[in-house]
Amino acid sequence: MKNWDTRKGLAALGLMFLIYAQGARVVRAEDIVRLRLLGGRLPVVSIRIDDQGPFDFLLDTGTNSTLVTPELAARLRIRPTDRVTLITVAGEREVPRARLRKVEVGGNISADVEALVSGLEQLRRLDPRVSGVLGQNFLERFNYTLDYGGRAINFERGGVPPEGERVPFALEEGKLIVAAFPGPPVARALRLVLDAAAGGLVIFDDPPGALARSLRAQGASLLLTEAGSSEARSARLRSLRVGDLRLEDVPVALLRGVTGRALRGEDGLLPTSLFRAIYFNHTGGYVIFNPKRGGAGRGGRR
Numbered sequence: 001m002k003n004w005d006t007r008k009g010l011a012a013l014g015l016m017f018l019i020y021a022q023g024a025r026v027v028r029a030e031d032i033v034r035l036r037l038l039g040g041r042l043p044v045v046s047i048r049i050d051d052q053g054p055f056d057f058l059l060d061t062g063t064n065s066t067l068v069t070p071e072l073a074a075r076l077r078i079r080p081t082d083r084v085t086l087i088t089v090a091g092e093r094e095v096p097r098a099r100l101r102k103v104e105v106g107g108n109i110s111a112d113v114e115a116l117v118s119g120l121e122q123l124r125r126l127d128p129r130v131s132g133v134l135g136q137n138f139l140e141r142f143n144y145t146l147d148y149g150g151r152a153i154n155f156e157r158g159g160v161p162p163e164g165e166r167v168p169f170a171l172e173e174g175k176l177i178v179a180a181f182p183g184p185p186v187a188r189a190l191r192l193v194l195d196a197a198a199g200g201l202v203i204f205d206d207p208p209g210a211l212a213r214s215l216r217a218q219g220a221s222l223l224l225t226e227a228g229s230s231e232a233r234s235a236r237l238r239s240l241r242v243g244d245l246r247l248e249d250v251p252v253a254l255l256r257g258v259t260g261r262a263l264r265g266e267d268g269l270l271p272t273s274l275f276r277a278i279y280f281n282h283t284g285g286y287v288i289f290n291p292k293r294g295g296a297g298r299g300g301r302r
Helices: 070-075 121-126
Strands: 004-008 032-034 036-038 042-049 052-059 066-068 082-088 091-105 108-117 130-134 144-147 152-155 170-172 175-180 190-195 201-204 215-225 228-242 245-255 268-271 277-281 286-289
Touching: 032 042, 042 130, 066 070, 066 091, 070 108, 070 130, 121 130, 175 228
Parallel strands: 052 130, 066 108, 190 268, 201 245
Antiparallel strands: 004 082, 032 152, 036 042, 042 052, 042 091, 066 130, 082 091, 091 108, 144 152, 144 277, 170 175, 175 190, 201 268, 215 228, 228 245, 277 286
8 A cells, every 4th residue: 555755845846748759650559558456456557668668567646756666777777866755654765766768558658757766665575576656747648547347547539538427636746636525424525645556545643523433443454655654543434425426334544643744635545446447537637436438337346
């Protein structure tokens, strides 16, 4: 379960995106790119970097940067330009930062992509074939459906978006934040980061009294991230409404002492794997949970 954020000092990193072109070469981008699910939840895709690969990368909508392992950085002869602070919900550490000339997923290309060099020890314990993490600094260039049911990413090619309720997201430091409603007796919405690398629902800090009454405590758990680990309390949330969908009896980790909590505007992490599919429209600033067409819109994944 991971949620990565990068900051240098107190300022968010400024990222630049370019469309890659090389002479008269024509690259046919694929509408549908297959993925595999690590542990049944974490989406892994094959990517190419600087015309080399393919390499297996975890697709992570919850981090604003892309990460590569030191081994892959050495293979690609990537030279770091400086160092930045890698911040997760459980800790932080300094890591080298570099630039990738070109990142390609099924012919969908973005150039001059920031990449942090990190060991990804926890992730590679799950699967040593994974060589990095594909973050929002690539993904936000595209509109696409993350289809868990079909185990694919469906890239939009200028067609009509799928049908379903459009849920707006706030874009804060590259992270997509949506409103989720626990329901009575909780009066306010939770602001949750859409996180494809989260293994389950996470709520930061001790919940207020009304939310606490909607939780059924179960015990303790350990949250593992790239920059450290943190103890969490396990519970189950009676219900959670996101858009027009209601999830019932949702497992949740209650995490205290979140790193950088005073700087964070979110209340926790919402794993995208709770849904059968999610359509991301970065152009319009909204998502559709379980779209009715253009994705796997066959009801909740639970």
